[in-house]
Amino acid sequence: KELKESSTLLEDVSVQQVSGKGIEGTYENKTYYIGNEHYINSKGVVIPDELKEKIRKELDAAHTISIIADETEAYGVVGITDKLKSTSKGAINTLKNMGIDVAIYTGDNEKVAAALAGELGITNFKGGVLPEEKADLVKALQNQGKKVAMVGDGINDSGALAQADVSIAMGAGSDIAMDVAKMTIISSDLKKIPKAIHLSKATVKTIRQNLFWAFIYNVIGIPIAAGILYPFTGFMLNPMIAGAAMALSSVSVVTNSLRLKSKKI
Numbered sequence: 001k002e003l004k005e006s007s008t009l010l011e012d013v014s015v016q017q018v019s020g021k022g023i024e025g026t027y028e029n030k031t032y033y034i035g036n037e038h039y040i041n042s043k044g045v046v047i048p049d050e051l052k053e054k055i056r057k058e059l060d061a062a063h064t065i066s067i068i069a070d071e072t073e074a075y076g077v078v079g080i081t082d083k084l085k086s087t088s089k090g091a092i093n094t095l096k097n098m099g100i101d102v103a104i105y106t107g108d109n110e111k112v113a114a115a116l117a118g119e120l121g122i123t124n125f126k127g128g129v130l131p132e133e134k135a136d137l138v139k140a141l142q143n144q145g146k147k148v149a150m151v152g153d154g155i156n157d158s159g160a161l162a163q164a165d166v167s168i169a170m171g172a173g174s175d176i177a178m179d180v181a182k183m184t185i186i187s188s189d190l191k192k193i194p195k196a197i198h199l200s201k202a203t204v205k206t207i208r209q210n211l212f213w214a215f216i217y218n219v220i221g222i223p224i225a226a227g228i229l230y231p232f233t234g235f236m237l238n239p240m241i242a243g244a245a246m247a248l249s250s251v252s253v254v255t256n257s258l259r260l261k262s263k264k265i
Helices: 002-006 037-042 049-060 088-097 110-120 131-143 155-163 175-180 192-225 239-262
Strands: 014-018 022-027 030-035 064-069 074-080 103-105 124-126 149-152 166-170 183-185
Touching (some): 030 037, 037 064, 049 064, 088 110, 088 192, 103 131, 110 124, 131 155, 149 155, 155 166, 155 175, 183 192, 192 239
Parallel strands (some): 103 124, 166 183
Antiparallel strands (some): 014 022, 030 064, 064 074
């Protein structure tokens, strides 16, 4: 609040986002950068030794860093960390128990990725991944014959979401991620993902049951209604009974589908 009240909104500032690296902006004919260490170094910016020490401490603490610099020298660093949600570890364990291999691919630095993976018990992880590299990693898994589900919430995840066999966006994420994804979880709770998988499996099972009973009904009912038994038994199905049986078939299919509402997932 104090920072908001004491800050000044600059006008005539041109800002450009560099996907997966940072942002750069121009103000009064001077360029400024905010981004990760690799991005700042690529601009030929000098990072003072004192600031390098601060950066090292932030990285050792498994923080994501953003360095602030102008065209010649860096003069600040911000360490950012996300608090792990209390339900995340349980959700990961549930997915593992379902026989699903879980991996972490993040644009955060390797130490952040390692700390997060260690806390969640995940052995397959990779940090410092650019947006296009995420899509390549998904494609590499697919080339191994695996079905890949990608969960993401940011602009940088959109390419990987489009590449994945099943793409899941979190509701608190960016609009582009939700547009690309095949499924959107309304909340940011990872425990909803195993529930969504169970619901999907139950839905497919119900569809197959409905198709089976509808097929069996028609295989048996249509020949009888056509009089196939009449030459042998003299039995002819009354059209009113046939109509009622057809309606009953539809009711049974709908009723079977409605069972999903009471299914515990």
